[in-house]
Amino acid sequence: MKVLFYFLILPGFLFTAAAGLLSSWIDRKVTARVQWRVGPPFLQPLIDIVKLLGKETILPSTANKITFLLSPVIGLVGITLVSTLLWIMDANPNASFIGDLIVVLYLLAIPSISVIMGGFSSGNPIASIGASREMKLLLSYELPFILAILVPVIKSGGLIKIGQLLNYQAHNGVFAGSASGAIALVVAIICMQAKLALVPFDMPEAETELIGGPIIEYSGTVLAMYKLTRAMMLFTLPVFLVIIFIGGIELAFPAAIWGILKIVGLLVIIILIRNTNPRLRIDQAVKLFWGPITGLAVLAVVLAFLGK
């Protein structure tokens, strides 16, 4: 019962969905202000979701029906699990279990995988191209991302529980304060941008060439699920980085404001990167991640071993 409550309501689905929609409003509003526009009203993301829930869901005749309908659900469940785990551990670091960091890393890949499944199962050639690009992107950013996450583990002397990492940071200062931690944070932010499939790494969706990519055939409720997953990721990934690198979010009253500021700060960085960069080609993105970014991540790992 308690687990269900955690999963569905408080740190889980409802809370993350509300926070995610709020972040996606911040995203759209800041984007609009950067472009000297007024931007959408506050409730716009919620209205979009409600509208999509009320629309007809079309099943393309070429699609594999079960996979087509199931993949958005998988993505939504994956990101909800991540968020639940992260918040429970943030509230109570002792609730952590061995290897939860690895579990979270795996679960974070699930939304991308659900997009790939949905794209391939919809039987649309453009969706297939988008899905194949998403797959290449996943393969390219996963290596530096994991290397960057390795840095806090090494620096704390092999702690692999998220709760322990939080406790370590509470006593010894945040990881982002050291040279290796700062470099790892930069790498992780760039990988996060790719995980969210935002410009400059939005080639799977590329509105101007692939007109929506993997989700091109989705409509109505299933599209709403994808939009919601996207919004929830926009909130959950900054939370993950804040917990791993910048010391987590304290849930007491005045300290919580500082925690929220950390999340919003990361969010604004994401939005500014997205608004000031052109889209890369997929081969350029793979080169970028496997070349310079992995190099930086390796440098951070080496520095962490040296104790810097």
Place this chain on the structure above:
Amino acid sequence: MSIKLKALLKSPWVFHLCSGSCNNCDIEILDCITPRYDIERFGMLLVGSVRHADVLLCTGIVNKLGESRVKRIYNQTPKPCLVVAVGNCANSQGVFRGSYACGKPLDQVIPVDIYIPGCPPKPEAIILGVVKLIEKIKGKKK
């Protein structure tokens, strides 16, 4: 009014369907999303896939080859959806009337909800047209 319709009117995602226009109307439609007019204020977004669309902005005479495609695109749109005919061409075939390429006018191919005249209509006129469409639907359902 049902919550479904209310949400639809507050976040109409627009798909841009061009069939045999001279491309001038299309440029005026794109003007609507520039900072000067910024239709995202009303929750409107230009979407690339017709499956995501709520409003079809149709421009151009529907020529003989395009006719079946326009019909197919209308059928591919998830309902409820609205159709707006932008420009004289889409309203009444405009200057192309009587040309060998002209088939039936748009409103005989798919049901049209509102007509926006002009060759091309100004962005203000397009926004006004959509506002009138929203008012019309609100009035109908009251």
